[in-house]
Amino acid sequence: AQKITQTQPGMFVQEKEAVTLDCTYDTSDQSYGLFWYKQPSSGEMIFLIYQGSYDEQNATEGRYSLNFQKARKSANLVISASQLGDSAMYFCAMGGSNYKLTFGKGTLLTVNP
């Protein structure tokens, strides 16, 4: 069974600062993928970034990067230079070989001006 843990129910950050959202996972699969999503108050789910378990380099997509530490089973999302529009719920998820996703319960990020 797969499990995703997001320990931060809410986070606050000042505009233009960087923020790290924590995610730890547990799986017995050797091959898996890790995903991060953003869900604004409007409700749509937006895919942000993906990391495969065999990728040696951390994934990056614009201002988003995934700090993947396989031995620690962590996949933290780093958002650089936060913007007001980054205020949203963020979900970490993982998928095994069939990419059936298990989601964490989310972290609500608030960016203050």
Place this chain on the structure above:
Amino acid sequence: DVKVTQSSRYLVKRTGEKVFLECVQDMDHENMFWYRQDPGLGLRLIYFSYDVKMKEKGDIPEGYSVSREKKERFSLILESASTNQTSMYLCASHRIYGGTSGRVEQFFGPGTRLTVL
């Protein structure tokens, strides 16, 4: 720029009714998913499909069934709606390029907020 569409944004049904939620994607993705999202519980997988006519149960399939007759369409069926099925339902599709070290193309639909009275 249509990617994943769902038949309704809001739906109100009565207990015992049969409910159909439709999802269509235009990206030729093999994998399609139905989730429900409830406050404090995050997203939970109901069913998924990795090919036409193929389906697998997710974590909470009880009370639901699915249909995938065409690659682009994945339907969620509530055979006899109950009040505990009041929720936000999200459809998603994705494709992985090149295995686990590849890239991902994935999109969610806008969601259907279902209320069962």
